[in-house]
Amino acid sequence: MAQKQGYLSKNQKIVLDYIEKANQPLKAYSILFNVQKKGLKAPPQVYRALDRLVEIGKVHKIESKNAFVACKNSSCTISNATAFSICDGCEKVTEISNPKLSKYLSGFQDNSGMKYNKYNLEFFGLCKKCR
Amino acid sequence: MAQKQGYLSKNQKIVLDYIEKANQPLKAYSILFNVQKKGLKAPPQVYRALDRLVEIGKVHKIESKNAFVACKNSSCTISNATAFSICDGCEKVTEISNPKLSKYLSGFQDNSGMKYNKYNLEFFGLCKKCR
DNA sequence: TTTAATATGTTATATTATAACATTGTTATA
DNA sequence: TATAACAATGTTATAATATAACATATTAAA
Numbered sequence: 001m002a003q004k005q006g007y008l009s010k011n012q013k014i015v016l017d018y019i020e021k022a023n024q025p026l027k028a029y030s031i032l033f034n035v036q037k038k039g040l041k042a043p044p045q046v047y048r049a050l051d052r053l054v055e056i057g058k059v060h061k062i063e064s065k066n067a068f069v070a071c072k073n074s075s076c077t078i079s080n081a082t083a084f085s086i087c088d089g090c091e092k093v094t095e096i097s098n099p100k101l102s103k104y105l106s107g108f109q110d111n112s113g114m115k116y117n118k119y120n121l122e123f124f125g126l127c128k129k130c131r
Numbered sequence: 132m133a134q135k136q137g138y139l140s141k142n143q144k145i146v147l148d149y150i151e152k153a154n155q156p157l158k159a160y161s162i163l164f165n166v167q168k169k170g171l172k173a174p175p176q177v178y179r180a181l182d183r184l185v186e187i188g189k190v191h192k193i194e195s196k197n198a199f200v201a202c203k204n205s206s207c208t209i210s211n212a213t214a215f216s217i218c219d220g221c222e223k224v225t226e227i228s229n230p231k232l233s234k235y236l237s238g239f240q241d242n243s244g245m246k247y248n249k250y251n252l253e254f255f256g257l258c259k260k261c262r
Numbered sequence: 263t264t265t266a267a268t269a270t271g272t273t274a275t276a277t278t279a280t281a282a283c284a285t286t287g288t289t290a291t292a
Numbered sequence: 293t294a295t296a297a298c299a300a301t302g303t304t305a306t307a308a309t310a311t312a313a314c315a316t317a318t319t320a321a322a
Contacts, residue, residue: 094243101239114218116216117255118254119254121236121251125248
């Protein structure tokens with residue numbers, strides 16, 4: 001079942017399918033329980049798929065929630081530059097796709113001499129409904 | 132041992148002292164092992180102190196590392212607006228204190244109708260030494 | 263001085279994630 | 293086709309991170 005770069009393995013497809021159907025972040029063990037009917041029985045199978053999906057940008061990890069969400073930027077070319085809005089009320093998470101913001105952050109430099117190649121930004125607040 | 136806003140309880144002081152001495156992010160259990168000589172014996176004691184210290188901005192959590200670091204902005208008035216640079220090589224973490232950046236992000240709005248009151252930004256890359 | 267609120271101590275357990283190793287499938291090529 | 297090299301999978305066990313729940317104690321304020 002090896003495969004060329006860019007293709008997804010069986011387990012990766014199963015996990016991605018499930019994450020894409022939900023449009024909210026999912027916990028790894030919740031994914032596990034739900035893909036058991038598809039044959040994935042143990043945590044490493046899910047975590048390995050997640051690791052790879054995150055690596056290729058199909059899935060993002062919401063670090064403050066230890067949860068995983070499908071990438072909504074159809075191109076998925078900016079997985080090294082992620083931004084999310086998170087409602088503290090209903091927990092809704094939305095991927096922010098804002099060219100000005102990503103341009104600003106991708107070009108950010110400070111005087112530390114550090115060369116940045118990736119960032120992750122999480123905004124918190126209350127959405128319309130929860131306000 | 133209740134206390135006025137702004138003062139720290141015994142356990143909070145112990146934990147903060149220890150974190151401030153390190154100038155790198157520390158894991159909760161590593162803190163626990165090291166404050167056991169001071170009488171904090173169990174995880175909840177450490178996590179409770181951490182929760183409070185994070186709440187008041189004396190400590191920040193580096194979400195991508197599940198680690199805790201003392202706030203370096205002497206005023207600690209911006210704990211709702213945090214930014215860090217993280218070296219993927221040596222793992223060094225530095226709090227970014229950049230007025231332009233924080234102004235830009237604090238004022239950020241998108242068309243979602245969401246009202247943001249907090250953000251956390253993590254930059255990744257390689258520092259001078261690791262380049 | 264009782265009440266309410268905050269902090270602590272303690273045990274147990276929940277949740278998240280990885281180590282380690284055996285096996286199987288795939289690709290390339292000798 | 294055989295066989296080597298690699299990628300993916302399966303499996304068990306356990307490590308690492310975090311919280312629930314409840315008892316007790318301390319303090320501040322009504």
